[in-house]
Amino acid sequence: GDSVTQMEGPVTLSEEAFLTINCTYTATGYPSLFWYVQYPGEGLQLLLKATKADDKGSNKGFEATYRKETTSFHLEKGSVQVSDSAVYFCALGVQAAGNKLTFGGGTRVLVKP
Amino acid sequence: DADVTQTPRNRITKTGKRIMLECSQTKGHDRMYWYRQDPGLGLQLIYYSFDVKDINKGEISDGYSVSRQAQAKFSLSLESAIPNQTALYFCATSDGGRYNEQFFGPGTRLTVL
Numbered sequence: 001g002d003s004v005t006q007m008e009g010p011v012t013l014s015e016e017a018f019l020t021i022n023c024t025y026t027a028t029g030y031p032s033l034f035w036y037v038q039y040p041g042e043g044l045q046l047l048l049k050a051t052k053a054d055d056k057g058s059n060k061g062f063e064a065t066y067r068k069e070t071t072s073f074h075l076e077k078g079s080v081q082v083s084d085s086a087v088y089f090c091a092l093g094v095q096a097a098g099n100k101l102t103f104g105g106g107t108r109v110l111v112k113p
Numbered sequence: 114d115a116d117v118t119q120t121p122r123n124r125i126t127k128t129g130k131r132i133m134l135e136c137s138q139t140k141g142h143d144r145m146y147w148y149r150q151d152p153g154l155g156l157q158l159i160y161y162s163f164d165v166k167d168i169n170k171g172e173i174s175d176g177y178s179v180s181r182q183a184q185a186k187f188s189l190s191l192e193s194a195i196p197n198q199t200a201l202y203f204c205a206t207s208d209g210g211r212y213n214e215q216f217f218g219p220g221t222r223l224t225v226l
Contacts, residue, residue, distance in 0.1 A: 004155075008153070032212045034214075036217075041219075043117070043217035044205075046216075051212055089155060089156070093212065093213045095213075100146075100213075103156040106153070
């Protein structure tokens, strides 16, 4: 079946540091890939997405590239801020499966001033 | 006003009690979902509905039931709550477009004593 594996947290960084969160997936079909972010006390929000190989999703300074050859979708940001402290979820959706989303376990990121 | 609302936001109950969690949306979406979130496990799909007459079990439906009262309303029930159902519960909606972006409510924190 479909699955998503992402690095366990927490990840603790200083402000302006570089952030990488690794995400790899297995899928029976040809998935779309997503990163969702959950700020404290809130629901999940879509951060970015990529729908085919070599696509790069980007938003709010975050980027992730759909790498079919390595089945990966790593999230990066060049200079994090305290406001980026949140839990980040990698997810995939396969159209043939009704596009239900399969989520990774989430990675908590804490950015210190 | 929020597009996806959940009530209650917090609930403490006792083992054996019947509990209903409610979700309403103003996005006009046909698809609605219920997930539970446990630390380190990401989100797991409990039930989903693609329209008012279509209800489907997700990965972890045992011990839960749902009702789709209208396009805008999707309720989750625990017929006889047990402690391992203590979790954060999220409702989500989607328009079923090609990439199935999902929009999440703020969550209900349920504690079963």
